[in-house]
Amino acid sequence: MDGILYDLRSGFRILTKSPGPAAVAVVVLALGIGATGALFSMVDGTVLKALPYPEPQELMHVEGESLKSGFTFGVCPHDFVDYRAAQTSFEDLSAYYHSGVSLSDEDGAVRIQALAALVPAERARRIDPIVALRYE
Numbered sequence: 001m002d003g004i005l006y007d008l009r010s011g012f013r014i015l016t017k018s019p020g021p022a023a024v025a026v027v028v029l030a031l032g033i034g035a036t037g038a039l040f041s042m043v044d045g046t047v048l049k050a051l052p053y054p055e056p057q058e059l060m061h062v063e064g065e066s067l068k069s070g071f072t073f074g075v076c077p078h079d080f081v082d083y084r085a086a087q088t089s090f091e092d093l094s095a096y097y098h099s100g101v102s103l104s105d106e107d108g109a110v111r112i113q114a115l116a117a118l119v120p121a122e123r124a125r126r127i128d129p130i131v132a133l134r135y136e
Contacts, residue, residue, distance in 0.1 A: 060090075 015022045062083075063072045075083065080095045087093060101114045 062075060064075055064079075065072050074097070075095065077095070080093070084093045096115055098113065098115050100111055102109050102111055104110070
């Protein structure tokens, strides 16, 4: 116990004699701890937590790709209707459209992100639809 107290006293003496390096060490430790916490929060929210759907491993996202340019794009509604009629591998298909829209009232306008379902998602995944607004 005496050794620990001696080490603490001598460490405190050294810190009071040269506070600059001690302040730098404290700032570096604080930034490292903060960055680690932020990174874990991102990984936890995107990778570790399961999607709020029953059997999320069965969800699939389909896009088109241009053979000439390599750009990806969404599936147009006419193609979606054809895919849905011809498919035999899935229980059901849903489609959505994501866009920014403006909502306005007497106080002014606000830009929000909107998601419109072409086919009710609750039918495909047996869940209640969730409506949420995220303001930018």
